[in-house]
Amino acid sequence: MSPEPVLAVTDLDVHYRRRQGRLHALRGVSLSVAPGETVGVIGETGSGKSTLARAVVGLVRPSAGRITVAGAEVTAFRARQWRALRRRGIVQYVFQDPLRSLDPDLTVEESLAEPLLIQGRPRREAVERVRAYLARVRLDEELLSRLPGELSGGQRQRVTIARALVTEPRVVILDEPVSALDAANRVKALELLTSLRDAGTALVFISHDLGSVAGVADRIAVLYRGEIVEDGPARAVVNTPRHAYTRLLVGSAPTLRSARADRASRRRLRALLRTEEGIRHDV
Numbered sequence: 001m002s003p004e005p006v007l008a009v010t011d012l013d014v015h016y017r018r019r020q021g022r023l024h025a026l027r028g029v030s031l032s033v034a035p036g037e038t039v040g041v042i043g044e045t046g047s048g049k050s051t052l053a054r055a056v057v058g059l060v061r062p063s064a065g066r067i068t069v070a071g072a073e074v075t076a077f078r079a080r081q082w083r084a085l086r087r088r089g090i091v092q093y094v095f096q097d098p099l100r101s102l103d104p105d106l107t108v109e110e111s112l113a114e115p116l117l118i119q120g121r122p123r124r125e126a127v128e129r130v131r132a133y134l135a136r137v138r139l140d141e142e143l144l145s146r147l148p149g150e151l152s153g154g155q156r157q158r159v160t161i162a163r164a165l166v167t168e169p170r171v172v173i174l175d176e177p178v179s180a181l182d183a184a185n186r187v188k189a190l191e192l193l194t195s196l197r198d199a200g201t202a203l204v205f206i207s208h209d210l211g212s213v214a215g216v217a218d219r220i221a222v223l224y225r226g227e228i229v230e231d232g233p234a235r236a237v238v239n240t241p242r243h244a245y246t247r248l249l250v251g252s253a254p255t256l257r258s259a260r261a262d263r264a265s266r267r268r269l270r271a272l273l274r275t276e277e278g279i280r281h282d283v
């Protein structure tokens, strides 16, 4: 029997109200993540990736569907209940833009210690843990007294990752988490994340770049215009993509071994994708 998912989204719909009318940003999205599993959610800009991430941490209210986190039905949670859930540190979200995740008036030490103190841990234990996690993301202790505005983009992103992980959450949603890091630090951050996965934390990597998650994800879900058009084991999605849009993503990810689609077939796929027919019938 497969373990109970730590995160389950069923038939999720999200609408945004805009001046030009309502936008149907997510359509019937279902996604399930098991403990210790790493899932990649891939899609081009505007496909709804951040909307999905924000919905599962209660920052966007769905118009239909269900969300369960660690076995608890949270769909109808009010803002106060979502805040309490986030504070318990069970589900954490690393934003695309680290400046949005860090309070500009808190030092690095205060930012990292805050979720631990909210969990009720003694200050001494919190301080020790903060130092341990700072070292795990390869940041020097001298940064502890700095404000986010006094850090480089890469340092800020590592502080954000450390802050999300310090509570040892059950699920971490990472929205383009390593894009601000250089190659060496990206490898370190990924190592840290995979060590958490080995300890049972589920990871959801969100990215527009299939190549950047193909090597770390167990499963890949492909989001296209607000719908999941493919969801399967990472290797199968990369080597034998079933949907036309996934084939286009594979073909345009130069780091993937199977990216051999020639220009002509890519053009053909693009043309097909422009028509609803191509999407519906999957070439």
Ligand SMILES: Nc1ncnc2c1ncn2[C@@H]1O[C@H](COP(=O)(O)OP(=O)(O)OP(=O)(O)O)[C@@H](O)[C@H]1O
Residues within 6 Å of the ligand: 016, 017, 018, 023, 025, 043, 044, 045, 046, 047, 048, 049, 050, 051, 052, 208
């Ligand atoms: N607060 C909002 N109000 C209105 N429309 C929004 C809002 N947030 C996102 N959208 C729209 O919803 C759609 C999905 O946006 P979303 O940010 O989820 O896409 P994304 O796949 O994360 O894109 P990117 O890779 O560029 O971050 C887009 O058309 C976007 O313009």
